[in-house]
Amino acid sequence: MSNLIISGYRSFELGVFKEDxxxxxxxKKCLKDNLTNLIETGxxxxxxxxxxxxxxxxxxxxNELKEDYPEIKLGVIFPFxxxxGNWNEINRMKLEKIKSSADFTDSTSHKPYENPNQLRAHQQFLLDHSDAALLVYDPEFEGKTKYLHEAIQRQATVKEYPCYLIDFDQLQNSVIEE
Structure with missing residues (x-):
C-alpha cells in the first residue's frame, strides 16, 4: 500500500466553527496515530x-509528520x-496554505464547477489512484462522507481496498485516554 486517501466529515457537520x-x-490526534501506523507499513x-x-x-x-517521516508526500487533488474560490477569506487563506505545503496539487476537472458529475469523477479518480482510505466517519451518523464510504465499499468488491474508519467511539476513547 503506497497511496492513501484521507477524508471525513466537513467542519460544519461536526459543529466546528472555530480553529480552537x-x-x-x-x-488530529487520532489521524496522527493512524497515519503513523500506516506510514510505517508503507x-x-x-x-x-x-x-x-x-x-x-x-x-x-x-505536514507535522514530515518532520519524522520526510519521505511522505501530500497530494491535494481538487474536484474542479x-x-x-467562493469561500470566505479565512477559509480561502487556509486552503492556500495547504496548497503551498503540498507536494502535488491539481484538479480532476480543469473547468469551474458545472455539475455533480465532476464530483463523482473526482471520487473515482481518487479511488483509482489509491490503495486504501482513512476516514473519520461513523456510518451511524451519516454526512457527505457517506458517498465516498459507499464508493469505497463498491471498490472493495473489485479489488482489495482497505478502509480504516475512525468512528465516534474511537474519538471518544481518545479523549478518555488523555
Whole structure:
C-alpha cells in the first residue's frame, strides 16, 4: 500500500466553527496515530480533495509528520478548477496554505464547477489512484462522507481496498485516554 486517501466529515457537520475547538485536537490526534501506523507499513502519498474539516486537518497532520517521516508526500487533488474560490477569506487563506505545503496539487476537472458529475469523477479518480482510505466517519451518523464510504465499499468488491474508519467511539476513547 503506497497511496492513501484521507477524508471525513466537513467542519460544519461536526459543529466546528472555530480553529480552537477542542474537537479538532482530538481528531488530529487520532489521524496522527493512524497515519503513523500506516506510514510505517508503507504509505508514501496521502491524498486529499481539499474539503474543510477532516481533509484539511489531515493535511496539517501530514505536514507535522514530515518532520519524522520526510519521505511522505501530500497530494491535494481538487474536484474542479477554482475549488474553494467562493469561500470566505479565512477559509480561502487556509486552503492556500495547504496548497503551498503540498507536494502535488491539481484538479480532476480543469473547468469551474458545472455539475455533480465532476464530483463523482473526482471520487473515482481518487479511488483509482489509491490503495486504501482513512476516514473519520461513523456510518451511524451519516454526512457527505457517506458517498465516498459507499464508493469505497463498491471498490472493495473489485479489488482489495482497505478502509480504516475512525468512528465516534474511537474519538471518544481518545479523549478518555488523555
Amino acid at each position: 475547538d477542542p474537537k479538532i485536537a482530538v481528531i 504509505v508514501e502519498w496521502i491524498l486529499i480533495g481539499g474539503q474543510s474539516g477532516v481533509e484539511q486537518w489531515g493535511a496539517e497532520v501530514v 478548477y477554482e475549488f474553494g
